[in-house]
Amino acid sequence: MGLASGSSAIVFDGIYSVVDSGMTLLALLVSHLILRATSAGRAGRRLGERFNMGLWHLEPLVVLVDGFLLVAIAIYAFVNGVKGILAGGQAVELGPALVYAAVTLVVCVTMAVFGRLRNRVLVSDLVALDTKGWIMSGGVTAALLIAFAIARPLRGSDWEWFVPYVDPLALSVVALAILPVPLRELAQAVREVLLVTPAALRAEVDGVAARVTREQGFLGYRAYVAEFGKATQIELYFLVPPGAPPRPLEHWDALRDAVGAAIGGDERHRWLTVAFTADPEWAE
Known part of the structure; x- marks a missing residue:
């Protein structure tokens, strides 16, 4: 949809969501393994025999990879947004862009609510991080939806010159706004992987x-x-x-x-x- 509408911001949102979804599956797998390893059943005993020290170390490793990827994507998006502004903006088909933003926002809100409800049972840092990821994705999409909705009535007006700048400007602002969240998670994961004394x-x-x-x-x-x-x-x-x-x-x-x-x-x-x-x- 991002390529069809010509929106770099939507392409960024899509890549960010794909990476986040992939890490969601990995996070759920790791959480399931940790729960099985601490259970009293046959599967728990088998995992305990194979991993005598437990599987807890997998959590910070997953968070580390997730945080690194999201930070790299956000920085790359910010740089591209700034380059787009300096290049004079970018033409965007606002109709498809608005449809994408609206549908994606509904999906993000649904997954964030599901993650919070599920984590009341799991109480997992991985699931909590994943829920934050969906909230962040929802925030990104909501910002794009607002930006495209504002840009649409500007066509045919005295402010039409500003329309090509909406997409790269939204991309830069959104990427910069979400960057602190994965940075904090990345810093915490690094401390845990290095066994820094809390x-x-x-x-x-x-x-x-x-x-x-x-x-x-x-x-x-x-x-x-x-x-x-x-x-x-x-x-x-x-x-x-x-x-x-x-x-x-x-x-x-x-x-x-x-x-x-x-x-x-x-x-x-x-x-x-x-x-x-x-x-x-x-x-x-």
């Missing part, structure tokens, strides 16, 4: 570990935390005084349970290790 989670774990250290008379602790997708990985090493009197294993297990309960979170998506040692090298 400050809020680290502060929460430090608070629990410091309290346990005081109450149990330990010498100190070492904490290592990471977050990827909706999963968290936490490793805690408590430094026990050398020569401390021995205690039953049940005592240490009960203390681990208390630490886990204090940290909280969904146990299905939490990898928690709590160890006790008198040798600081084991905690480094």
Whole structure:
């Protein structure tokens, strides 16, 4: 439709939507695999045997690819829009362009509502990102619909000279407006892929570990935390005084349970290790 109407903005919207739809299918597949891997059935056990550390790492990888592609498309569209303005604009068949924008807007709104309702059950960052993508696509299409609707009555008027600039101007403005959204998602995905320590989670774990250290008379602790997708990985090493009197294993297990309960979170998506040692090298 973009080629038929001569609209670069519609071509951009189409490419953006195709990429977003492809990533939607991938996101749903990954979410389904993660749910199966954490289930108690036969499929969950098979996936657990094959992927002992879980499949949570797939979420930030998918978000990373999605964010990179959308950022690249938006930047390319903005540059083309500016070049179109400098070249004197572009003639567009407004009739087909208006029909496309109206139909696409209905589809985007429907998919955004469906995604939000579905994610109430899945609670997935991937599905949330996909829903944001449909909202962004709907915003892009709505902006194009408004721009073409304004341009149509300008034909035959004193402002007809402005009509060829509507398409490249709309393309540049829309591409620039949506760019911050995939940039934020891309930055978050990069932090998760690189296992950058999340400050809020680290502060929460430090608070629990410091309290346990005081109450149990330990010498100190070492904490290592990471977050990827909706999963968290936490490793805690408590430094026990050398020569401390021995205690039953049940005592240490009960203390681990208390630490886990204090940290909280969904146990299905939490990898928690709590160890006790008198040798600081084991905690480094």
